Amino acid sequence: FVGVLIVIQPGCSLIPAFGAAVALAGALVTASVTLVIRILGRTETSFVTIFWFSVYTLPALTICAFIYGGGHDAQTWGYLLGIGIFGAFGQLGITQSLRYAPVSTIVPMDYSALIWATTFGIAIFGQYPGLSIWLGAPIIIGSGLFIAWREHVRASKLMVAKAEPSA
Template sequence: MSDDHAAGQNRPMAGILTRLGAMLSLGIMFAFVKLAGQHGVHVTESLFYRQLTAMPLICFLIWRSQRGWPSIVSNKHRLHILRSILGIFAMGLNFWAMTLLPLADATTISFTVPIFATLFAALILREQVGIRRWSAILIGFIGVLIVIQPGGSLIPAFGAAVALGGALVTASVTLVIRILGRTETSVVTIFWFSVYTLPALTVCAFIYGGGHDAQTWGYLLGIGIFGALGQLGVTQSLRYAPVSTIVPMDYSALIWATIFGIAIFGQYPGLSIWFGAPIIIGSGLFIAWREHVRASKQTIASASESV
C-alpha cells in the first residue's frame, strides 16, 4: 500500500459512515429486487439494470483516478473472466434468494461469506488457518444450522439452499478478487466485471425481459441507482479507513433488512434468526479480527526484515 493511500485511510469516522450508507443503499436495492420479483421481473433482468446503471459510475471513477483510463490496461484477463463468471452467478443467486426468502433471513445467510471464504482460503490457497479461526468457522456453521433448522425450519428449504449457494459462490469470488488485488485496483476489477457481464446480461434481458408498468420500471431504476450508490460507498469506504475498521459495519445490513421486511412486506424474522444471527455475526467478526491481527504481524515482520 502506498504512503498516500495509507494517509488517506486515517479518516475512520468517514469510512464508518460511508460504509453504513453503503449498507443502507444495498438494503434498499434488495428491497427493490424483491418488489420487482413480485411484479414478474426475471432475476437476469434485474441484474442487467443493476450492471448497466453502475457502468457510468465506474467510468467516472476511472476518469477521476490518478492514472485515468490507462489504469484499465490489464494482463490478468483470464482472472477477470473467471471473476466475472463467478460474480454474476453469485449476484444472481443472491438476488434470487431475496425473492424467495424474507429479507432478514436471506441477509443473515449471506453473512456466512467470510466463513466460507476462510474455509476456501485454507483448502484452495493453502493459507495457514489456526485453531482459533477453525473454531470460528465451526461455530459459524452451528449458527447456520440454527437459522436454517434442517428438517424443521419455517424457512423454505429451496430458498435457504439458493441463499447458501449465493454465499458459497460469493466466497469463491473473494478469493479471485484477493489474487487480482495484488496487481489491480478495486475500480479496475469492477470495470472489467461490468464489461464481461453486460453482453450476456443484455441477451438475457432481451429474452426474459418484457413490458412493465411505470411502478415496475421504478423498481428497476431503484435497483440500478441504489446498487451503484452501494458499490460506490463500499469502494470509497476503503479509501477512508482500513478493512478491519469498516467490515463490522457490514452487519448493519441486517437492521435494514429487518426494517424493510416488516415495513414493506410484513415479514417478521423468526426466533431462529434472533438466535442464529448473533452466532454467525460473531463468527464473522472474530474471523475479521484474526485476519487483521495476522496482517499486522506480517507487516511488522516485513518491516523488520527490511531494516
C-alpha cells in the same frame, strides 16, 4: 456456518431445502467475487472492475430476464431504475473500499445488512424475524467479527515482524 444452519433450518417447511442450497451457493459466489475484486483493485480502477463485472454477469441476467421477466408498468420501471442506480453506487463503494482496506476489515460491515433487512422487513412489510433468526444472526455476526479481529491481530504481528531488523 452453524449460525446459517440455525437461521435457515434446512428441511423445515419455512425454508425449502432447494432455497437454502441456492442461498448458500450465492454466499459462496459472493465471497469469491469479493476476493477477486480485492485482487483486481490492486491494478484496476473501481470503474473498470465494475464494468467488467457487469459485462460478465449480463448473459446470465439476460437469460433470467427472458425466463422470469415480464412487462412492467411505468412505476415498476422507475423502481427498477432506482434500484439500478443505488446498486451501482453501492457496488462502487464496496469495490473502492476493498481497494483500500483488507477484506477482513470490510466484510464485517456487510453484516449490517442483517440489521437493515430486519429494519426494512418490519417497517415496510410488517414482517418480524422468527426465533431462528434471533438465535442464528448473533452467531453469524459474532463469528465474522471474531475472524476480523483474528486477521487484524495476525496482520499486526506480521507488520511487527517485518519492521524488526534481521539478525
